[in-house]
Amino acid sequence: MSIARCTSNHPVIHQICQACAEPFEAFKECLPRNEAATGNCVEQVRQFLQCAEQVQPQSPPTTVLAQLLPAS
DSSP, X not given: OOXXXXXXXXXXXXXXXXXXXXXXXXXXXXXXXXXXXXXXGHHHHHHHHHHHHHOOOOOOOHHHHHHHSOOO
């Protein structure tokens, strides 16, 4: 499995995508308007990162934990 596919399927990534959709969209919209000066999008990046840092990972269901833990 590729790293990109693995990370995009990670539950925390899904949580961040849901919780921080608005600041991420603002960042995505800023980039094409500022291709020659991407530094103009610093505030949008800061808002997205601030949002992402506040996302609290949810504990995985026990079935996922059972798959991750070695059998005793």
